[in-house]
Amino acid sequence: MTRERIASVRNPWFTASVGITAAIALAAAFVGFIWLPLQHSSAQFKGVWDAICSAAGLVRNASSSKQIVRPRYLTTSVEIDPHMLRSASAESIGRGATLALRCTMCHGARGLSQADTPNLAGQYPVTIYKELVDFKTGARASAVMAPLVADLSDADMRDLAGYYAYLPRVSSSASAAGEVPLIVASGAPLRGIAPCGACHGEVDSKASAAWLEGQPATYLHAQLKAFATGARHNDIGEQMRNIARRMTSEEIDAASRSYANLP
């Protein structure tokens, strides 16, 4: 038996299979890259080449006539990366301790508040640093905090973050916690509310999401309300505003009380 050459135009299997495959590919390409895109009567497609480029997925810059829309309020200027402020030097913590003397009136001598202001002891350093910067720039409004941070340098704020992160966290009794309400444990999927722990530590910790356990209920309640009304808006992706405005008043009460009692 003579050996049959496959890759030859005289072999009908070769010509037919390659021909049919190529014909299907070309026909599909014509429809997908030219005919279908041209059916869109958009200003973007001025001709066949535009249609092909668009269907191929080429990225185009937006036309320069369109202005970038900016929010009508200040947003945070802090860019956070996962390695930021991971470890503070002893000198930094020491300087932070000195600077923190001006904070003790509200936040307590060792970062534990008696005044329904946040407990700062053991808070994530990134969180403290970001909030200080936001108070300074005005991205987060507070009549009390604004004058106190006005003269802090960037290094000062990093030192303060290092010092408070270094202090031991508040310890409350686990028995006082009670049952965790559904809104905290599992969120409300149908309203697009993730469980609090998805960012705040139970399940995962997202950069700049605060340590909430043991914080005063009054403070947590006020912040959720402020997020819901938009009075507080230094969450650049609107994560907390979107969540808080979809929570009911009862859920805000329950979540605030629950975290205040959690160890």
Next chain:
Amino acid sequence: MWNSRRLVLAHLWFAFAGFGAALLLGEWQMFIRSPLHAWISNPEWYYRSVTAHGTTMAYVFPTLVAMGFGYFVTEEALKRPMVGLRWAWLGFALVVIGTFTAIVPVALGLASVLYTFYPPLIGNPFYYLGIVLVVVGSWVWVALMSINMHRWKRDNPGAPVPFPMFATVAGSYLWGWTAVGAALELLFQIIPVALGWRSTIDAGLARIFFSWTLHAIVYFWLMPTYIAYYTIVPRAIGGRLFSDPMGRIAFILFLVVAMPIGIHHAFEDPQVGSGFKYLHSVFTAIVALPTLLTVFTICASVEIAGRLRGGKGVLGWLAALPWRNPVMLGAALSFVMLGFGGAGGLINMSYQLNATVHNTQWITGHFHLIFGGAIVIMYFVIAYDVWPHLTGRALDSFRLMRVQLWTWFLGMIVLTFPWHWVGILGMPRRMAFYDYTDPAITAQAIWVTMSVVGGAILVLSGGLFLLVLVRGQTAPRTEPATYRFSVAVRPPRALPAALNGFGLWLGLMVALTLVNYGFPIAHSLATPGTAVPAVKVGERW
């Protein structure tokens, strides 16, 4: 068999053991996210289980069945000892080591990324290295299938390669090429990040690479099933294969068009242009062709059996079929599930219809019906058919086999039909918690509960399957008759070279891959600023 009996048994036992464990996980997942169980509060447990279930069921179980059955076919179809037995054991060892390397970090909660990886989620590097070992082990099999076929062709110049071997080699080549996409994704994108060498990943490009693997992997799973349709079913029911060349053409079509169509899994992905989505959609439609050819050929072959058994008239041959034969029963139930699953697949491949079911429970229902149903039920049939030849012991619990196959079929229907339905109602997939007290989804609770019942039936059926095999392993020794594959109505004496080898078809497969994937991959690589920070799974403050 000559020398690969223990090898094949090792592959199949490890595959079925993994299947049994993963089956229990699947039912647990179904149960805890149903209204029958209170919320477990920590979704991590759920995703950990889904990752283990998917990794075992998608990578380990079908790969080992394809490998084991491939080695079996090599000896029984070529009628001579297999070349490279030591290499085959090495491949098996790699798969086993890879399985444990991958599953340990998953069990520890360090790699709950689901089996499709989902970058920018990044888990423990050992998870990915384990998967790579499984794939490398299976590539040893791909090489051995090719070598054994070529040695046989060299020793039998001009003779048609026996059909079972031809089909098996087609399946192995398909896997060899389709696994390249996931391998590229793992080696060049995910593993460097998992090892900490890089902190960002181009998730869009990674998804394109994975789609390269993601669709054809289903056809790789399908291959043993289709080989069984052609080479076991007609023989087992006393019929003849309707056409040998038509069977070859079906497998060739799978080889050429099953792979460059994966972007239909990425219809909602912004990084791929609409033109390429259309191109992939067209070729996805063409992949229905070999399945329709197969349905025609197998129905014709079964009709031959029915008529040989005395069946008369337009439908009389159906009644004459040996319905008590587990192979007949399994193939028929598989066809029913293939019909429903295939119809669902045609919906998924349509750009517009996909938009309504994308990322819903419909998709989960679809691939469980096709893979868990139509494909896996034929894995059972294959095991029942080859077991006596592997163990040298009788396997005669026919009643138990029939009960097992029926319960698998019923369980799969009860599991997946409600699953499809809640998908149409909009229930998203990949979620660990559904609040059934919310009036918006209260009405879906009953359907999810039904799926839990379906899953329970499947667990029962899986248990019966293992019981049948264990009973076969402990039965008294017998000398089984020589193993035979189906014979065609007209066994080919000579074939065109194109139907007796793969050069042309591999060329077309690679060319189509370049046409359908070349530009999207090159474009992603060339576009700056597409990388995003990796999200490490299992790392805590």
